[in-house]
Amino acid sequence: MSAQSVDAAAAKYPDVFEQPFFKRYRAPIAAVVIVAYLIFSWFFFGFGKAFSEGRWDIAGAYLSDWVSYEVRPDVEYDGDYLAVEFPRFSPLGSDPDPAWLQKTNEQVERQVEVEAGAGVGTENSAFSSTGSFMVEGAPGSQEGGADSEESSGSFMAPGTQAAGAGETTEAAEPEMKTVTEVVTTKVDLEIGGAQVLIVPGLVTVVYESQELVIDVVPDVSVNARGALPEWAAQREAGGDIKMSFGFAGRLEVESDEVKIRKRFLGWENFWFDTYSPFWGKSFTEVVGLIFSSDRIDPEMSNAALAFNNFLYNGEWQHLDVWIKLLQTIVMAFVGTLFATFLAFPLSFAAARNITPSRLVNQGLKRFFDFLRCVDMLIWALFFTRAFGPGPLAGISAIFFTDTGTLGKLYSEALENIDDRQREGIRSVGASPVLVQRYGVIPQVLPLFASQSLYFWESNTRSATIIGAVGAGGIGLKLWEAMRTNADWENVAYMVILILITVFVFDNISNAIRSRLMGQGGERV
Incomplete structure (x- = not known):
C-alpha cells in the first residue's frame, strides 16, 4: 500500500487513524497505574516492615504444632x-x-533442716489449739492467767512481745538431720x-x-x-x-x-488419654483387650469401655467436638431454610413485573439492602448480646443476612422471566394465583432452589466464623483452642473436620443443583 493510499484512507476515515491519546496508550497507562498502586500499597500497608520484622521462627513453630x-x-x-x-x-x-x-x-546421705521442737507437745497445747492462733510456748498463752484472755485471739508468733507480758522469746535455730535418699x-x-x-x-x-x-x-x-x-x-x-x-x-x-x-x-494420645486403661498399648494389644472375655470394668464390655474412653478423651474431647460440628451444620441449614421461606414470598412483592406498586417494590428492596449490608459477623455479635452465646444467635445471624441476599436475587430473577408464559396462562382465564403458579414458578423454582443450596453450603463455612464470636458451634471450640496458644494440633483436627464437612456438602449441593437446573424446562 503506497503512502498516497494511506494518506487518502486517513483523510477518509479520521476516527480510525487518529484515535484519542488514552485509547492509543491505554495498555501502558494501565500498567503504570497498576505498578503505582502496588508501590503505594507496599508503603501504605507497611508490607516491607511486616516482612522484615516478622517472627518467622514463631510462625514455623506454630505450623509444626499442627502436626506434632x-x-x-x-x-x-x-x-x-x-x-x-x-x-x-x-x-x-x-x-x-x-x-x-x-x-x-545415687543413694547419698544429706543434711536437711527440720522444724525446731517438731512433735514436742506442751501442757497448754490443748488450750492453744482451741482458743488461740498463737504458737505454743509464746508469751501470754498461760492457762487461766490474765495474759490468756488477751492473747486468745492473737496472731502473734514466737519471739514477739505480748501486750502487757513484758517478756520475749527468741526464735529457735533450725535443726539439721541426716537422711538417706536417692x-x-x-x-x-x-x-x-x-x-x-x-x-x-x-x-x-x-x-x-x-x-x-x-x-x-x-x-x-x-x-x-x-x-x-x-x-x-x-x-x-x-x-x-x-x-x-x-x-x-x-x-x-x-x-x-x-x-x-x-x-x-503426630498427634499425642489421639485415641486414648493417659487415664485410659488402653493408653500406651499397641493396636494389637488394644484389639486383644477389646475381644477379651475378662472385663476391665465390670459394668461394661471392653469394646464399650474403649469407645467410651475414645469419645470422652480428655485431651481431644471428640464427642464435644462432633456435637459442636453438628451444631454448626444445623445452624447453617436452619438459618438458610428460614431465610428461603421468608425471601420467597417477599421477592414476589419486590419484583416490579409481579407487584406494580412502586412503593412496595422500593420499600422491600431497601429492606433487603439493609439486611445484607450489615455483615453476618455483625449480626452475630448483635444477637449474641440479645440471646446470649449459643446456636440461636448464629441461626438468627444467618437468617437475617440470607433473607436480604436471597430476597434480592429472587426478585431480580422474577423481573427477568419470560413474560409470554405468564400471558399464555392468563389468556385462558386463570386467576392471578394460578398465573403465578403455572406461569412464573416453573421458570424460577430451579434457580431459587439452586441459589438456596449454594447459600446452605456457603453458610456451613460462615457458621464456623460467627461461632468464634459466641454464636456456638465448632467455631467457638476452634477459637478456644487457638486462644491457649498451645493446642494447635486440636486446631488442625477441627480444621480437617470442617474441610471434610464443607467438601461433602459442596458435592451434595452441586449434585442437587445440577439436577434441578437440568430439569428447569420441565413442568413443576
Whole structure:
C-alpha cells in the first residue's frame, strides 16, 4: 500500500487513524497505574516492615504444632544434685520415664533442716489449739492467767512481745538431720542429633560436630566456654542460652534450670488419654483387650469401655467436638431454610413485573439492602448480646443476612422471566394465583432452589466464623483452642473436620443443583 493510499484512507476515515491519546496508550497507562498502586500499597500497608520484622521462627513453630507435639521436662538445680520435673499434664502420663532421657541416680546421705521442737507437745497445747492462733510456748498463752484472755485471739508468733507480758522469746535455730535418699546426679538426653549432658554446674551439648560447654552458677549466671555456634544464642552476658535443633526441639539453659523441649511427629494420645486403661498399648494389644472375655470394668464390655474412653478423651474431647460440628451444620441449614421461606414470598412483592406498586417494590428492596449490608459477623455479635452465646444467635445471624441476599436475587430473577408464559396462562382465564403458579414458578423454582443450596453450603463455612464470636458451634471450640496458644494440633483436627464437612456438602449441593437446573424446562 503506497503512502498516497494511506494518506487518502486517513483523510477518509479520521476516527480510525487518529484515535484519542488514552485509547492509543491505554495498555501502558494501565500498567503504570497498576505498578503505582502496588508501590503505594507496599508503603501504605507497611508490607516491607511486616516482612522484615516478622517472627518467622514463631510462625514455623506454630505450623509444626499442627502436626506434632512437645514433651517439656525441666532439669532443676538442687545444690549438688539435680531434679527432673515433668508438667502435671504431660503427654507421657503421670509418671514419665522416657528412653531418650536417662537419669543417673545415687543413694547419698544429706543434711536437711527440720522444724525446731517438731512433735514436742506442751501442757497448754490443748488450750492453744482451741482458743488461740498463737504458737505454743509464746508469751501470754498461760492457762487461766490474765495474759490468756488477751492473747486468745492473737496472731502473734514466737519471739514477739505480748501486750502487757513484758517478756520475749527468741526464735529457735533450725535443726539439721541426716537422711538417706536417692538423688539424681547426671542427666543424659538426646534431641534430634544433639547429645546433651547435664551435671550440677555444667551443661555439655554436642551437635553438628560442634561441642558447647556451659558453666552454670546457680541463680547467678550462665556462661559459655568459647564462642557460641550458629544454633545457640545469648542476648546478654550471663543470661540464658537458647539452642535450636530444628524440628526435633530446643534447649534453654537458665541459671536455675534447664528447659527441654523435644518434639515428636503426630498427634499425642489421639485415641486414648493417659487415664485410659488402653493408653500406651499397641493396636494389637488394644484389639486383644477389646475381644477379651475378662472385663476391665465390670459394668461394661471392653469394646464399650474403649469407645467410651475414645469419645470422652480428655485431651481431644471428640464427642464435644462432633456435637459442636453438628451444631454448626444445623445452624447453617436452619438459618438458610428460614431465610428461603421468608425471601420467597417477599421477592414476589419486590419484583416490579409481579407487584406494580412502586412503593412496595422500593420499600422491600431497601429492606433487603439493609439486611445484607450489615455483615453476618455483625449480626452475630448483635444477637449474641440479645440471646446470649449459643446456636440461636448464629441461626438468627444467618437468617437475617440470607433473607436480604436471597430476597434480592429472587426478585431480580422474577423481573427477568419470560413474560409470554405468564400471558399464555392468563389468556385462558386463570386467576392471578394460578398465573403465578403455572406461569412464573416453573421458570424460577430451579434457580431459587439452586441459589438456596449454594447459600446452605456457603453458610456451613460462615457458621464456623460467627461461632468464634459466641454464636456456638465448632467455631467457638476452634477459637478456644487457638486462644491457649498451645493446642494447635486440636486446631488442625477441627480444621480437617470442617474441610471434610464443607467438601461433602459442596458435592451434595452441586449434585442437587445440577439436577434441578437440568430439569428447569420441565413442568413443576
